[in-house]
Amino acid sequence: MNGGNVIVERERGLLEVERRISDLRDANINQPVDFSAEIAALEQKYESLQRELFGSLTPWEKVNMARHPSRPTSLDFISQLDRFDELHGDREFRDDPAIVAGFALLRGRAVMAIGQQRGRDTKENLRRNFGMVTPEGYRKVRRLAHTASRLGLPIITFIDTKGADPGISSEEHAQSEAIAMCLYEFTEARVPIVASIIGEGGSGGALALGIADYVIMLEHAVYSVASAEGCAAILWGDASKAEEAASRLKLTSADLQQFGIIDEIVAEPLGGAHRDAVTVVANVLGAVSTTVERLARLSPQELQEARYRKYRRIGAWQKERQGDIGPPGR
Amino acid sequence: MNAYDRINLLIDGDFTEIGSDILPGDPLGWVDKKTYPVKLAGDREKSGVSEGIVCGIGSIDGFQIALGVMDFHFRGGTMGTVVGERVTLLLEEARKRKIPCIIVTASGGARMEEGMFALMQMAKTTAAVARFKDDGKFFITVLTDPTTGGVSASFAFESDVIIAEPKAMVGFAGRRVIEQTIRQKLPDQFQTAEFLLERGQIDMVVDRHDLKTTLVRLLQYAADGQARAGQAR
Numbered sequence: 001m002n003g004g005n006v007i008v009e010r011e012r013g014l015l016e017v018e019r020r021i022s023d024l025r026d027a028n029i030n031q032p033v034d035f036s037a038e039i040a041a042l043e044q045k046y047e048s049l050q051r052e053l054f055g056s057l058t059p060w061e062k063v064n065m066a067r068h069p070s071r072p073t074s075l076d077f078i079s080q081l082d083r084f085d086e087l088h089g090d091r092e093f094r095d096d097p098a099i100v101a102g103f104a105l106l107r108g109r110a111v112m113a114i115g116q117q118r119g120r121d122t123k124e125n126l127r128r129n130f131g132m133v134t135p136e137g138y139r140k141v142r143r144l145a146h147t148a149s150r151l152g153l154p155i156i157t158f159i160d161t162k163g164a165d166p167g168i169s170s171e172e173h174a175q176s177e178a179i180a181m182c183l184y185e186f187t188e189a190r191v192p193i194v195a196s197i198i199g200e201g202g203s204g205g206a207l208a209l210g211i212a213d214y215v216i217m218l219e220h221a222v223y224s225v226a227s228a229e230g231c232a233a234i235l236w237g238d239a240s241k242a243e244e245a246a247s248r249l250k251l252t253s254a255d256l257q258q259f260g261i262i263d264e265i266v267a268e269p270l271g272g273a274h275r276d277a278v279t280v281v282a283n284v285l286g287a288v289s290t291t292v293e294r295l296a297r298l299s300p301q302e303l304q305e306a307r308y309r310k311y312r313r314i315g316a317w318q319k320e321r322q323g324d325i326g327p328p329g330r
Numbered sequence: 331m332n333a334y335d336r337i338n339l340l341i342d343g344d345f346t347e348i349g350s351d352i353l354p355g356d357p358l359g360w361v362d363k364k365t366y367p368v369k370l371a372g373d374r375e376k377s378g379v380s381e382g383i384v385c386g387i388g389s390i391d392g393f394q395i396a397l398g399v400m401d402f403h404f405r406g407g408t409m410g411t412v413v414g415e416r417v418t419l420l421l422e423e424a425r426k427r428k429i430p431c432i433i434v435t436a437s438g439g440a441r442m443e444e445g446m447f448a449l450m451q452m453a454k455t456t457a458a459v460a461r462f463k464d465d466g467k468f469f470i471t472v473l474t475d476p477t478t479g480g481v482s483a484s485f486a487f488e489s490d491v492i493i494a495e496p497k498a499m500v501g502f503a504g505r506r507v508i509e510q511t512i513r514q515k516l517p518d519q520f521q522t523a524e525f526l527l528e529r530g531q532i533d534m535v536v537d538r539h540d541l542k543t544t545l546v547r548l549l550q551y552a553a554d555g556q557a558r559a560g561q562a563r
Contacts, residue, residue, distance in 0.1 A: 314453075
């Protein structure tokens with residue numbers, strides 16, 4: 001399919017300039033010659049290169065940014081909560097490491113934190129199944145969402161998956177039912193739910209953690225009905241047309257905010273969230289906390305009613321006009 | 331067999347459609363080889379239905395029910411915003427009338443050409459199912475060949491009783507996707523109705539010819555329960 005990550009490839013030239021600047025800085029200190037002019041020139045080059053490379057990203061480039069191996073993962077967000085006690089297992093079959101979940105304190109308030117977790121290196125990726133959740137993982141989510149709802153703890157989720165696990169065992173263990181009942185539990189929850197899409201939000205496997213009263217999305221995250229490759233394979237029988245699919249799917253944060261499918265975009269530094277993960281994580285958690293505090297003032301009935309109306313509204317159909325049965329326009 | 335053939339097979343004769351005036355828009359302005367509206371016009375002509383599901387109120391052996399029947403001939407039965415809206419209207423109407431709801435599924439999943447609007451119909455239909463069931467009402471789904479993706483992972487698997495037709499292919503991921511992922515061929519039985527029954531995912535496998543009598547028997551249990559609950563009060 002796609003060879004390497006287009007963003008990672010693009011960063012190589014930038015890293016070379018970065019290394020030369022740092023070498024010159026060392027030389028400036030250690031040697032009697034003054035390299036300040038060279039350093040300034042290189043810094044200028046670096047900045048213009050960075051703007052040129054990352055100033056405006058195409059949808060496909062954003063897909064690659066969302067999959068960047070250094071991009072902050074759910075655990076990078078969860079570990080910055082005031083406290084976190086991880087809980088494990090679906091009580092039936094196994095514990096799915098692609099889901100990290102447990103009690104946490106968010107700016108002093110007890111919450112249930114739930115995230116999809118991909119690996120940060122090959123070894124961890126194998127253990128966490130590249131963030132693709134199995135039915136056991138979704139059943140863990142459902143169980144803990146239910147506990148949170150009963151105890152009155154707001155639910156905060158972090159979405160980062162290419163999609164639900166498409167393996168034999170997942171089908172044997174009823175992946176469809178596991179996702180469906182996750183959606184059901186979130187629909188019914190009596191507590192505020194705030195979802196943050198931090199990387200890739202792929203298909204129903206992402207939505208299983210995505211039914212929420214308020215949805216935050218990182219600027220370069222993507223959220224789509226299917227992965228770009230999946231969409232290309234489904235429609236055109238050719239996964240290599242992923243770039244074309246990405247441009248058609250309207251999967252960027254700006255598109256989805258315009259559609260009313262997400263509520264807030266948290267900006268990323270030039271070059272992506274991994275260039276300054278500390279700030280990005282703090283900004284997202286700040287937005288989550290503000291929203292949780294606002295929603296926590298509503299009663300369970302008000303929350304459920306507002307959530308129902310919110311999803312009830314999402315549509316793009318039109319009512320037939322009398323005698324107008326031609327192909328529908330926009 | 332299109333959706334109306336199936337409705338005629340199940341319903342006594344009276345059928346009032348719900349949401350037939352809800353027709354697709356083109357929220358993404360989708361174009362590939364053809365524009366989305368041109369594709370839809372072709373589907374309408376080919377299938378004889380106006381969208382991927384036909385919904386309405388009718389009687390089955392005297393029981394008034396809300397019935398939805400999906401049609402695979404229309405865009406592979408995919409769920410876009412019209413399917414989502416019609417299913418939601420159906421469940422809301424069933425809730426209002428306090429009658430059972432039966433949905434016959436056939437779907438390749440969410441509709442790509444409507445992007446995230448399509449995915450969100452999983453959320454919307456689920457919310458409608460939850461409200462309907464919370465009111466103590468009976469929900470049955472009948473899974474026909476094939477039922478996958480966004481439909482299987484939402485209302486299809488949220489019912490009280492799940493029936494599937496013999497040999498129907500039912501699963502989350504399509505067979506081709508799994509084979510490409512694991513790089514091996516799957517056994518023929520994989521993801522069939524019989525396979526799902528054995529693994530505890532569905533309640534029964536019922537042949538098309540026995541479907542009506544089976545549904546009626548199931549409706550009788552729920553009706554008896556409700557009638558007695560009424561007397562107890």
